[in-house]
Each structure stands twice: as structure tokens, then as C-alpha cells.
Amino acid sequence: MTIPCFMFIGIYVSVSFFTTSYAADAITQSQTLRDGKTLVSKHGSFQLGFFSPTASDTKNRFLGIWCKNSSVSSATTVTWVANQHNPINGSSGLLMINSSGNVVLLSQNSTVVWSIALSKQTPNPILQLLDSGNLVLREARDGNSRNYLWQSLRWDEKAGLYRSLLASSSSDICDNYGRCGPYGMCDISNSEVCSCLKGFQPKDPGNWKYADNSGGCERITPFVCQNGDGFEKYGGVKLPDTTHSWVNQSMSLKECRASCLNSCSCTAYAISNVKGGSSCTIWFGDLISLRKLLDEGQDLYVRMPASESDTDRPRKTKIIVIAVAAVSIVSGTFLAVYCIHRRRRKLKEKLRKDGMMGQNNEGQKEDLELPSFSLPTLITATDNFSFNMKLGEGGFGSVYKGRLVDGQEIAVKRLSQSSRQGIAEFKNEVILIAKLQHRNLVKLLGYCIQGEERLLIYEYMPNKSLDFYIFDQNQGRLLDWSQRFPIICGIARGLLYLHQDSRLRIIHRDLKASNVLLDKEMNPKISDFGMARIFGGDQTEGVTKKVVGTYGYMAPEYAIDGQFSVKSDVFSFGVLLLETLSGKRSRGFYDRNHNLNLIGHAWRLWKEGRSLEMIDKCLSDSCTLSEVLRCIHVSLLCVQQLPEDRPTMSTVVLMLGGESALPQPKKPAFFLGKHPSSEAGSSSSKNQTSSTFGVRNETSSTNESSITVLEPR
Template sequence: MYYTYHLLNSSLLSRVVINQDGIVQRFTWIDRTQVWELYLTAQTDNCDRYAWCGAYGSCSINNSPVCSCLRGFVPKVPKEWDLVDWSSGCVRKTPLNCSTDGFRKYSSLKLPETKISWFDTSMNLEDCKITCMKNCSCTAYATLDISDGGSGCLLWSAELVDIREFSKNGQEIYIRMAASEIGDDDDVKSQVKSNVKKQTMIILSCVLSSAMLFLGLALVIYVWKKQQQKDSNLENSASTKNKKEDMELPLFDLGTISCATDNFSATNKLGEGGFEPVYKGRLKDGREVAVKRLSENSKQGLDEFKNEVMHIAKLQHRNLVKLLGCCIESDEKILIYEFMPNKSLDFFIFDQTQSLFLDWPKRYNIIKGIARGILYLHQDSRLRIIHRDLKASNILLDYEMNPKISDFGLARSFGGNETEANTNKVVGTYGYMSPEYAIDGLYSAKSDVFSFGVIVLEIVSGKRNRGFCHPEHHLNLLGHAWRLYMEGRSIEMIDASVRSSCNLSEVLRSVHVGLLCVQRRLEDRPSMSAVVFMLGCEGALPEAKQPGFFTERDLIEVNSSSNKHSSSSANGPTITLLQAR
């Protein structure tokens, strides 16, 4: 790979770097501000990463997950694929047999790397196929030059890596496959043709009787619609049915949910999630579930309900809470989640007694698990999702104290090349919102990075960011962590209940990474892929700069600048509503 550019102004300083994420970036020196400003980024998405999906794996940024095996191939190490690690690639379902093999056509692809390949400019595509068939080590062939109808021959003689799918354009490649795999293709085509002929005969032979049936059915539908208009309840039911079809989720009837929760008994109430009460329930098959019931009078809650279903329905990751289904019946709108027996993270880290159940290894595992979950939302899900309300009470814990990110009611998705957006109504929780979001309404993936940094410092210290007090100063938790960091005393951040079980280097690294995430300027904050990398290695970390909102006065000034009444808690379910300047 190479990159060239020509400077029109020879006095301008410019440099090109490859950062720790493997992304090529170009910076220019600005004399006025005395800083290197980012000029452009070469890479556009994860599918631009070399061999991201391994051998015979195909990367499509429009799919979730982005990696999948080519048809006729399966994951080489399924367990690694389940953990969203595709580097091992795929292997053939059926081994090759040189004398009987054939070729399967794949379209709209970026061709594999050509490090081990051969080409001939004079061959046509048919000669290319014959040449590849005669060579048992030949794995695939394609047209060398696709311009002017195509010409030339390109052969591969090794595993095919670095393949990407495109929704349009792209090139065609013919991959060597076992005869049984190619035979399946022929059988399918034959079956389709046979079905078309049968359907044509049925349509032609039954057209008259179908017409009569249609007239009779139309009459029945007309009478049925008349009855619907007379009964508003039935009309609402029809509307509800249409909403169910849009959800693309398993549907539960209200009777089943009512029975599972003992008619929404107060004894089964787990708490409040956003605008809705959450109940514990047990289905007839014995599964324990969490039932989130939409408040009947909350219009904002209705919007959140639709938003939560849209964003979480197709998300699958071990560090995200799993949505099992929904119920839309009459005026009820209910979400059914997997049950998290150990409640939420704030229940443990902010309580002197409960915090004893979370030793340092568990806390460090929770920090890394949350980071992996956010990384999936930002980069590996079909739409890049910004959570916008990450906080300790929205991190649930399963039987083994593994973290699961929950409550997607305020989430927003980015598509294409979008990286940030602006809103005139700021929603979230004080103490976790980034400065650019709370003040200007600007949110991006770096807004979630800031919230994650706050959570990390709260996990390490066992103290809330908001309401934190210290006899020596009036700083909040971020300011306190920054002060200790600058004085080389970050170890004093550790919660007293885990000092005996802590790993000193992990504690210091966690505090350092947390401070990198809460830096005031969003450009200084690392991406979540960089955060996951830093937490998993032992290399040197960049120096942290001053955090945003490191005193309570910062938050008071933001609150006083709001034109609209705000309702917030330090870490509770209440949503903060602000009018941005």
C-alpha cells in the first residue's frame, strides 16, 4: 500500500501516521494553535482492515455481525466466532477432489489479495477456467481486466483472504468447490424451474374458480370491516397487529405475561427502567425473565419503547442484555428480557456491604466486558449505535457477575459515514454526560467513551462521581482522580474493600484509561477499540489531559444555563432533560 500527495505550499508541515487501530491518518501543523490537526483518515470502516474475517471469510459492513463465511464454508473455530473473533477464518464443508471439482460463481466482491497468484493478459475467461481446472493447487480464477467487456486471466493458488462484499458494483470470482457442492446448485436451479412450471399450470387451471373465490372473500372482508368500524376496541386490535408485524420479535400474549408476573405484583417489582417499571417473571417453561412495562400515560416512554425495540432487537453480544420478545395488546406495550439475577452494578459498588462481593478480578472483568459491549455497538453492529445513557445502574450482572449493557431507550444509530449528530434536547444523567453533549447537544461515539470513563473510575473507587466529597478539596470524583494522577498517587483511588485482592498494575492502568476517556476535548479521547486494546495489553499509555466536568461547579453552570427544568439523580433511572444553548 502506498499514499502520495503534493503540497501547493512548501512551508506547510504535514505527516502521515498509522495509529494503534491500524488506521492511516494525515495531520497538518497549525501555527496559530500550535497543534497537529487531523486532515483526513484513509480508512472508512472495519471492512477496510486487512484480512478482518480471515481465510474464505467475507466482510460486509451492512450485516451484523460484519463477518460471515462464503457459501460452502463454515467457521474454522466456532467458539472464536461466537466471541466476535473472526481471524481464524473459515474452512470448506466438503474437501476438494481434484479430478471432479467444479467452480462456484460469487458476485459483487472485492477480490482477495493477490500475493500468491498468477496472471495472463492474453487468455479469455473460458481458457482461464480450463487452466485452473488442470492445476489442483488452483483455488480460484477471475477476469484480470474488467474494462471493455473483460480480458485476461487471474489465478489464485492459496487460501483466499481479505474478501469484502459490496451492495453494488464489485467483481466476480469463481472459487473451486467439491462436485457435491456444485451439484447442490444445479439441483436448486432445476427445482426452481420445476416449481415455476407447476405454479403456472395451477394458475391457468384454477383462474375461473379463483375469481369466484375472490368475489366471495371480498364480500366477507367487506362485512368484517363494517363490524370493525362499529367496535373501536377491535379497530385498536387491528392497529396493534400491524405494530407487532413491524417488531420482528417473538410475541407474547398479555395473559402469559400477567401470569408470569403474578398480575404485575408489587412483590415482583425489580425497579424502574427509564420511564417504565420492571418486574421479575417466570414463564411456563421455567425461564426467569425481566418484564419492562411501558407507562400508559408517558408519550415520551412510547417513543423510547419503539426506539429500544428497533435498536436492540437484532443485537447479539455476550455483554448486551438479550431481548427475548415483546407484547403489544390493547394499551399495553411490554418488553421481555433475559433475567439478570445480580441486579445492576451500582447495587454492589456503592454499598459498603455488597461491595465485598466484588473483588478486584471481578471488577476488572466487568470493566473489560463493558468495553467490549460498547465496542460492538460502535463498530461491529449493523448500524453504529450511540447508547447516550451509559451509567452504573444500566450495567446488569448475570449469575457469574458478567456485565450486560441495558436500557437502549435513548440510543441513536449512525449509518454510512456519519460520526456525530446534534440535538436540541439533551437527555441522559448528570455525572455521566460529556461536556460537548451537555452544553452543545453534540453527541458521538466519544460521548459514550466519556460515560465509560466515569464508570471505570466509579468501579475502581467505589464512589459516585456526583455527590463525591473530600475534606481537602471541592472536586468531584473526576477531579479527585485527576489530582491523584498528577501527584503520582493514583493507587489511593482503589476502594478499601478490594485492596487486599487488587493487582496494582491493573488498578493503575484502569485509572489511567478512565482519565483518558474523560478528557475534556473529544478529539483527545481514545476510540473504544483503542480502549479494549489498552486494557488488554501492558504497553505504555499516552499522558492524560484535564478531564471535563471535574468540579461540581461545572455541572451547576450547565444546569443554570438550561432554559428548561431538569430532573436528574446521581445514578438513578431519572432522565435528565436540558435545552442546549
């Protein structure tokens, strides 16, 4: 499947556009790719060739992949670079497959600057550029075109994006060359990875809003070389790209600074301690690939104009002090009396607010009935909510893995401060789960409310979510029928507890495969109660103007008229059951021959007596036919159009575990598919990826769209 260009973590670089290219998308041992020519993927989405980092730099050449039809007129989105740290001097680059079947990138004098070495030789290797932007090496005669000997891209479960496997084996997003562009600082510990240096601003603010920082930063005040220029010090950083730099191995810090000031082209300097003395490095031109390091790092001094430099600050401070002193003398007693009166008034107001806040917090804690964690404890456990600890992105925030001081692993759901609906869902989830105790429901360990922060602490689920397995052919083999059937029964028991056996009657309203987590013994646990509703007394159904949930799982009466009940969850369970049996997504499956979706497909096969044809192929050797057929029958009973025709979850549990005859299902709801031409226009008002408290595989959520607000008819 073609992956859109914007899904890649790339860098923007100015390139020389090419006038020639191969019509083919691959090279064999009898072909080469020289600088000036490119490979183009089959449908023209991506291009492989040589480029220079900037328009003015024609000496340093790199082999990379970029989006061929980029919407940016002056730059190209580069998604992968081979010789990132070893540029080729001039246009002598040559890419080829040698006689041993290894891919080599050669520069002048046939020097190898980058290579792919295989453990065993293959007779007919082919290097091919795919429409996904993935460069792969495979055996040309292999019948399975997905068997790769090597590939440039891999799926990152934490980030949910394709990331390049560069020769440098970069460990995080900041290792991508030019991630934050010129004069941009990359800091993996910040929620916003890129920031501009002091005195600089984003060159393209519009792109920065969407985390596209590759355009970098520009000076707020145009730089004019003059006496009095100073420097801004940045400690603990990885020094920028040294392509345009000068090094002197016998200069002191003071001499290095003076040398930089003597040249109007100097933009920064740094000093490094070396054996027997110190080494001075001076940069000329843009500063690229700056990053903040968590430990160690060096000091970098960036040149600033006199009006903004540290050398000008003492003079400014002196002027301010004199002015303030003069105003104080003139104002005298009047100003002093006014300040005292104002301070007293603020102190009284602060005491009044603190008293109110103390009462509110105390009331919250009494209502929540859970242990309260301090924010510093959670910051330490999650390494300050670092990108490397991130498990997934939810509708109302992010989820991080953490480890407490006693060694216990936890999952921390951090509510997004920008979410308008988040606080209500946060309190809803805390109050609900605090009162629920069942082996098939995720366990809430505690919460944190401090300032603007709202956090939930859950038990950590090491085996990811159900969708990670059932929608992937390779992972699906790890979950045979002997494991899937107990998972199905466990989900049913969890829903039964919510509907009938708990102290409260609860409608989940967002049951789906990504909201079923698996513990270390592969026991299912229903999660994410932010959208759940409580029924009191004998209440069995309700109506809402705010429809929430996920397309493909919602019952018709709920999606159309806002009516929800325990039977709404039963419908969602029926869809989930069909997905678990077939390995196909409710939202992603389409039977073009009969214009049917997954529900309609299952109904047609059942009516024709061919239900077993819909079963996931990886289950064919392990399934018990009687159990599988009974599960298909139960699923069709659950997705019937009218709520009163659907069984309760107590009946579902009995039917799954029994052997008695089952009633005949009626025609299901939402069984028709969509004409391909109309698919582009059918989307929810807001796309989300469901929260998880285990390691996530973001590929499992690409076809899910969660609804946040929908006015019913």
C-alpha cells in the first residue's frame, strides 16, 4: 500500500532537480545508477537519486529517497539518506550491485562510501524502489515479492510512523539529518521536539504548526556585522554539521572567540579539550543538525548582534537600574504606599483562592477513591514523559510506559491540556474504573491532579492490544484458536460484568479491538472508559446528542438517533467477534462483487452455508469447527438491526460456552458496502487513535476513525 509523503519523518533540503531518470524502478547486477539519473517508483510516488543539502553546495552529494511530487516548490521531502555521514565529493557517485550480490555506493577512485552486506550470496539480486518509499533488496525470482533481503524502512511502534534505517543506525528522531532545519535545536525530551535558537523564529510558521520543522529558523533581526557583537551560549549540545567549518587545534577559548569576531561570516564557535591543549572550531554559514543531549555534550557559542548579545546586557542593565532609581526617587512615598496596599489586597485574594482550591481538591480525592501519585514521581517514572517512553496517542492525550522506584511497570495516560472535553472524560474514567474490579477489565492504580496536569496510572499490558495480532498475517499466527476463543469469552465476561454484575450498570460505547489489551498470560482486559456512561436504578437505555465511538462498531440506533443501551455494546461485540474470526477490519473490508462490508459478507456466507470460508487462514490448522461455527452464529445474532432482537451479554456468555441450539438470526444492520467512488467522502469529523497501555503497533489503527461529536437526526 502506498504511504503518503507526509507520513514520513523526513528532512527538507534544497536539491538540484534532475532532467533524466530511469523509466524502471529497480537495478540489477548488470545495471548501475550514476549521479544525474534517478529511479522512480512504479506509480511515480518516490524517487531515488543523488542530491546536495543546499543549492549552493554542489560538492557534497548524498544518495537519498524523496517524494517525487512534493507540494513544496523550493524543497523536496527527503525520507531516507544512505551516506548521511559520508558525503561524496562532486558528481562521481555510482550505485551498483557487485558480483557478490552486495549493494555498494562508490565515489571517485571506486572508494566505497556506503554498502549493504548480506550474510549469504543470492543468485539474482534486485534493488527496487517501492511506491511506499521503501528501498528493498530481494531475490528477483522469489515468487513472494514481500520477501526482502534488506529494506530501508521499518515501522516504528512507538511513533506510529515509518522511519529510515540509516547506515548510522540513528537511535531517535533527532538523529535524522537536519530534523529541525537551520538554527533549529532538536530536543527529544521536549513534547515539541524542535525549537528555534534565541533571536530566531520559524522560517515557515505554518509548517511548524504541523510539526514540519525542516525549513528551520531565521533571525528575527537581520544580522549586521559590527563592533560589540556577542554570543549566546548553549551548553550540553551535539555540535552542528561541520561541512562549512574551520578547525584550529591550538587555540584557547578566548582566542577562538576573537577569531570568530574577526570574520563577519562566522556564525558560531566551540572549543574542545584535546590531548595536550584545546581545539577551536568555527562555523561559517547556517547551523544544521543541532541537538540537545541528555548527558555530556559540548558548549556552543552562537553569534548574536550587539543589540541582543550577552556583551550588551550589562550596559542595558545599568541604564534600567538608573531609570528605576530615578522613578523611585520622584514617586517616593506615593509609590511605596500604593505597593503596600496592592500587596495586601493580593495576599487576601490568594488566601481566599487557596482555601477554595483546598476544598475542591479534597472533595475530588474523596470522590475518586484511588491512590494519588505526585507529579515528580510520574516524571521520574516516565523519564520526563520522553518520546522513547511513549506507547501511543489517545483521543484525549498520550500514553507513556513508566517504572516506579519499586520496579513496578505502569502505563501513564496524560490528558492533553488543549483538549476541551478531556477533563470530563478524565473524571468519568477515574470514577468508573475506581469502582470496577474484574479480571477482564484493565486495572486503574491511581491518578494525579496537579496544576494543569491530569494523569491516570494503569497496570502495564506487555502484550499490546488485540488489533496488533488479528489484523496482521505474521502476528496472527502467534494467536491460534486455543488463545482466541478464551479471549472472546473473556471479553464477553467483561461486558457482562459492566452490564449486570458490577455495582453500576455501565455502557462502554467504544468497544473495539484496539481497546482490548492483553496481559502477560494473554488474558483480555477491556480498557478506555472515557466515553462510558452509567445507568442508575432500572434504567436500561438513554439518548444523547453527543454521539461518541468508532465507525464500524456503532449500533445503527446509536449512530443515527443517539439511542444507546446495553444492546449497543452487544452490537459492538458482534462486530469485534467477526473481526477476531476473520482477521479483517470492519472498516477496511469491502466485497466488491456483492457490494458488502464485513457484516454483509458474513451474513451472505452464512445464508449460503459457507461460513467457514470467512475464517482467518492462519486459524485453519488450529480451530475447533464446532466452536468457530457457534461463534459466527452468535456474532450474527449480536449485529441484528433491532436492539430487541439482539441477545444480552448474559445470554451471549451462555451461548458461547454451551452446546444447545441457537435461534436463527435476522438480517443484520449496516451490511451494505460502499461504492469505491464514494469512499473518499465518508469520514468522521475527527480522526483519533485509541489509547493503549501496552506497546502499540500504530498500523493497527490506520483504518479506525473515532467520532467525537455528531448531531443525530
